[in-house]
Amino acid sequence: MATSQQFDTLAASDLIAAAEYMPIGVSIVDERLRVKFWNRAFLDILDFPEALLRVGMPLAELFRYNAERGEYGSGDIDELVAARVALAQRFEPHHFLRKRPDGHFIDIRGEVIRKDDGTVGGFVSLYQDVTREKTFEQELVESNRALGEGNAKLQRAYEELRETELQLLQSAKMASVGQLAAGIAHEINNPIGFVMSNQSALKRNAETLVELADAYSAREAALPAVEREALARLKREMDIDFIKEDMPQLFDEMRTGLDRVKQIVASLQTFAEDRSGTWEDTDLSCELDRALAVAQHRLPAGAQIVRDYAPLPPIRAMRADLTQVLLALLHNAGDAIGGGGTITLRCGEDGDKVFVEVADNGCGIAEQVMPHLFDPFFTTKPVGSGTGLSLAVSQRVVRNHGGRILVRSEPGKGSVFRVELPKSPSSPAHAGTPA
Ligand SMILES: Nc1ncnc2c1ncn2[C@@H]1O[C@H](COP(=O)(O)OP(=O)(O)O)[C@@H](O)[C@H]1O
Ligand SMILES: [Mg+2]
Structure with a gap:
């Protein structure tokens, strides 16, 4: 903000000189939209011929010049101009970006100038060529997008690689598990074979012994009383009745367990060998x-x-x-x-x-x-x-x-x-x- 001291020492010509050196275009219109001031950058950035501008000229004339050279796009010239004049007459602060037909981007900002009593005294507009920034921004967006695509490709390649690696690991693991399984199956197969056949024989033998014991029991009546009592005591102590009852169940359970082991061994063999059946x-x-x-x-x-x-x-x-x-x-x-x-x-x-x-x-x-x-x-x-x-x-x-x-x-x-x-x-x- 300018201080009152500055107002005392600064001459209008100083400000005009400063404005001439500024890289930002400046234009000032009065409250009736007549052009009061412009600087060099204003002419350069908006590409106005110097001869076009006169102090006191209606802003509408500049609008018309622009409309005729296509700055506002296509449409009826009178209508384009009228719309802009109507907007300007509202004396509202504004800020927008205009793309000129030659591809330049102009950042335009307008502020209201107020008199000492607070009423509207005019309008100052600032114009900045932001073509380079805009181009850079677009390039950045473009290269970010390309980078994103590249990244996605890289990500896909990485995932494919990982998938392949997992599959390789998996098949390597399978191969060694297969070998292990084949080894175990082979080792267990023989012992399980004789345990199973021995178990069958053992069961038959046990049944025969029980039969024999029963035959002896049937003849106990022929023994003297003392002997009978001694035998009865022995049977009680040995819990023979329970053993007789329990034995078939023990053999059945053993058989179930052995069958299960045999089945596991068979599965292991099918898994391990590429066995070809008929x-x-x-x-x-x-x-x-x-x-x-x-x-x-x-x-x-x-x-x-x-x-x-x-x-x-x-x-x-x-x-x-x-x-x-x-x-x-x-x-x-x-x-x-x-x-x-x-x-x-x-x-x-x-x-x-x-x-x-x-x-x-x-x-x-x-x-x-x-x-x-x-x-x-x-x-x-x-x-x-x-x-x-x-x-x-x-x-x-x-x-x-x-x-x-x-x-x-x-x-x-x-x-x-x-x-x-x-x-x-x-x-x-x-x-x-x-x-
Ligand atoms: N129909 C099914 N529904 C739910 N889970 C299943 C089914 N079939 C297989 N599974 C799962 O796969 C596992 C491996 O199956 P399997 O190789 O047959 O071994 P097991 O049946 O001895 O567990 C099972 O323990 C179970 O978790
Ligand atoms: Mg199963």
Whole structure:
């Protein structure tokens, strides 16, 4: 703000000289919109010929000159001028950016000049060429956009790389797990074999001994009383009645445990070796029913089964292996629905493929579980009830057929496991991606 001291010493000619050197255009009009003052930058920035300007000329004349040379765009000249005059007459402060036809950007700011009594005395306008700033800004926006695109590309490339790395890691891991599994299976196979046959022999022998003991007991009556009493005491002390009762149960439990171990070993072998079974003409819907018959006793009592089969052409397949796959999917569906629910079995054709689906409306699969479904030994089931092998083995089998297993699931709503197999098996393809 100018001080009164400055007013005392400053001459108008000083201000005019200062204005002449300013890089900002200045124009002043009086309260009747007549031009009072302009500086050099005003002429330069707005590209007005010097001869055009006269002190006291109506601002409307400048507006007309501009309208005629297209500064305000197209339209009726009189109307363009009238609109601008009407705006100027409002004597309101304003600030806007004008793009001139030659591409220059002019920042225009207008302020009201007031007389000492507060009434409007005129209007001062300031014009600044901001073309460079504007161009720079646009370049910046443009290069930011390009940078963004580049970044997105980089990000995509990075993600692809990571995905490939994960897949590589995964297959390396699978290979070593496979080797390990093969080793363990081989080592356990022999001992489990003789333990199982010895257990059968042992059971028979024990039964024979019990039979013999019973025969002795039947003849006890022939013994003198003293001997009979001694034997009776011995039997009580040894709790023979309990042993006789308990023994068959012990043998049964052992048998169940051994069967389970044997089954795990068999799974490990299927998983570890690229075992090739016998290829046969296979009707998948028959296999689905066969698996259902076997699985039935393990499914929850309240389970409802819906069959939705479309006719299928027979395919060449390792039939017995595929039945195991379907059995595994049925068991899992049964576990997923727990107390009760619906398992829907579908099969059909899809182009050059056939498919079988086992869908359940059970617990569904949590997002963090999804990537591990096919990992060997991955299970969410309590110790002793799940081995975590059946999906790993199933994937191996399906892959051996050149097919794949697709999984869709919504936690809390259920899951769909879809086995897709080529109608005519070619070489095994990459398979088993959760989708
Ligand atoms: N239909 C299904 N619904 C929900 N979860 C499932 C289903 N099928 C498989 N899963 C999940 O995948 C895991 C691995 O399955 P699997 O390989 O068959 O091993 P297991 O049944 O012995 O646990 C299961 O523990 C379970 O968490
Ligand atoms: Mg299972």
